[in-house]
Amino acid sequence: PVVLSAISAASSTTVELNIALKRMLNFNAPPLKNTAAEPVWKVLIYDRFGQDIISPLLSVKELRDMGITLHLLLHSDRDPIPDVPAIYFVMPTEENIDRICQDLRNQLYESYYLNFISAISRSKLEDIASAALAANAVTQVTKVFDQYLNFITLEDDMFILCHQNKELISYHAINRADIQDTDMEAIMDTIVDSLFCFFVTLGAVPIIRCPRGNAAEMVAVKLDKKLRENLRDARNSLFTGDSMTAGQFSFQRPLFVLVDRNVDMATPLHHTWTYQALIHDVLDFHLNRVVMEEGMGVEPSPAGARPKKKSRKTYDLTAADKFWQKHKGSPFPEVAESVQEELDTYRAQEDEVKRLKSIMGLEGEDEGAISMLSDNTAKLTSAVSSLPELLEKKRLIDLHTNVATAVLDHIKSRKLDVYFEFEEKLMSKSTLDKSLLDIISDPDAGTPEDKMRLFLIYYITAQQAPSESDLEQYKKALLDAGCDLSPLNYIKQWKAFTKMAATPANYGNSGVKPMGLFSRVMNTGSQFVMEGVKNLVLKQHNLPVTRILDNLMEMNSIPRNKNPFQEAIVFVVGGGNFIEYQNLVDYTKSKQGKKVVYGCSELFNASQFIKQLSQLGQK
């Protein structure tokens, strides 16, 4: 039989999500392409889950453009606005349903479009029906939808399960020693519900692969069961052909790889060198938003005056930010250089505009200049109309200058480049040019947490556990440096357990080639003085999760299917981070035509992960 080449429309998750959200916000009808359409206004009511889903994807301005005049939290004081339709986007929990019923009784809005993030149960639906009847508002409930959007898409190819209440399904929650079966069941159900929503939105039934004997396997089994149940009921199946949008002609089912965090404990602790991962590591970065404190006391305040209050600035790193999209995976020195370049280009454009201004000033003085004006009016018009663009560019340059400066400050004060290099060497089992003890004992290098991270990575990646005397030495040095040793207790247990299991994770032959120290590489006037910071170049290597994916994608264990997988989703049960994500992105770039999406049950940076390990180690 002729096999049609798999025209995998590679519908990315953000695109799908965007489309789904926009449709929902347009009263569940496809949005009109016509920009000069009559505005229709509405209010949006969401709970914190809904907020987390919408905020990385749609800005307030975009919401306004779609006609949303107000966006309010469900559980807040809301005044009646009786002449406007309301769109609800909430989880079908007990409290939310109660509040909706209350709204119906209080006749807050003209009409109600109820959208539930995950499917609502029949009994809760009847509760709403009952309240609507009592309030004589049945006709006002115009539409009710199950949106199946119970996951948060951060990037085109990355999603997490939730941000609110993530401690319920955290690594700690799954791996604690005192966990009950019922607890585990609940956690698994939550994870499976979200993954199910993910695949419904994607419109594809995956082929599931997972290692045996851990939480990942439990998730895989449950998910498989849920998918089968749904497919079996052909009438109500969510995956039938006509419920899928036209652009999803994937003749091939995607590969879904489930892994457990325990397969690789070093990567979440690793110090990193790429822009996005660094921001997540050293700054406060959630749901694509960076929160920083400004006003680091540039001007000395006059004696006796009240100290200047530090203001908090938030920056949204969005898909529209071209610089961000281009450089979020770049090594930091490259980022610093690029910001400088952008600044120079911007200044040149600014000068161009200023020059026009001075030419305009010649008018009336010099008759010869009038002939110069021939096309200058047109130039001026184009300059003025391009001003908003220029201002936006300036805003982005400022944003990245501030963020990159903050990151650089951390790198310099904590000597993160040293840590990064050392850890890379540890993970690739290359020779070390410094002793671990030296770094730990060095009072200038890094916070106690940094040192603990380094030591844990050493412990995790060591082929053989260090001898008792060595261990004592390290422990003493760590305690002297102010570290908390409880994570080590847990890691010891973990190591003992995994030794019994499969071979230890292989971190590949990475090489970190230091290109010598930066010595004023950038010309004077540069914002980023990287003196003394190593210019490290990353050699491409595969982290354990990437290797697992690689094996599965190439191997292709399904006999019927002659073609290797084109599309894969990797999901880490127990949490993940940007380093893993970036590694997968780099891997995908090297493979033509393949598409990989990364997901994890929660996103944590090293400091959050260490806290969880600490809690686990204290039992």
Place this chain on the structure above:
Amino acid sequence: MAVDITLLFKASVKTVKTRNKAIGIGFESTKDEIFKRSRPKSGFSPRAKEVITNITKLKDFLLQHRKDYVSAGSLISSDLSRMTDNDRDQIDQDAQIFMRTCSEAIKLLRSEAEKQVMSAQIKEHRGAVLDLIETYLKGVCKLYSEQRAIRVKRMVDKKRLSRLVPEHHSPVEKKVEVEPTEEDTIKEESSEKTTSSEVQDNPVNLWEESRVEDELSPEEIQMFEQENQRLISEMNSLVDEVRQIEGKVVEISRLQEIFAEKVLHQEAEIDNIHQLVVGATENVKEGNEDIREAIKNNAGFRITSKAAEVAACLGSCQLRRSSRATGTLNCIYFLCRGSFQQL
């Protein structure tokens, strides 16, 4: 993929109804419904919707006549252009009046909304609604200004192309050749250019005359010819410049529109700052007086230090942080007052 469960919901409603009937619970009848449904006819929402309907009418009107409006026809003016310039002017005028009316209606709604006392959420909602309507109006106005710009450009281009092409008749050319070229130029011109043909006629007449009368010498004829040509080219270049300037003016008016918008925006901000500064000055004055009094009363070291602090703060106060300054000054002012009262 979202699943529409509205029908399921309706079914649930039926279920609940039947269940309630069985248990004997009844619900309020349609009385309340009638009360709810009577919305104030002159309320905000219907009027806002009315403005939108009007803007849509304008948009439809513009789009309907757009093809005719914009159609250039060929340069030969004898074509069947479906719209005369008068018609176009009429459309322009009507559109402008309409846009102005809509814009005023929006302003009226806004000022009314400001005056009415209502909750913050409703205020915000109405503000946003009016913003949406304004954006819509702007979009439609853009339609209008686009087609107007096209029209003006077309006019400019038309005039430029159909103007006289100054021929370089070199005096050395054989006179035999001059005549056919002149005839050619007459053929090339459009019938509008009667003046040019007249000018062209004259040398021919002169030529004929000179042949017949032989009164004007060849040099004089040449001179006249040259002068004619020069005058023609001067006129042409003037016309040219005027057309260019016309085009520039259109562009400049667009720029002015943008600037006016920005200036108005800044006006509001400057007013705001002005108010704050006035308030700050007042507070500073009062604070100074209080301090003087306190010094007179000789309350001692504490006040001196407080005074020093206030002076220092006043010194470092900058205009652009006037709002923060007001806040700081207010705090210090009340601090001082508080401590004075303690004494």
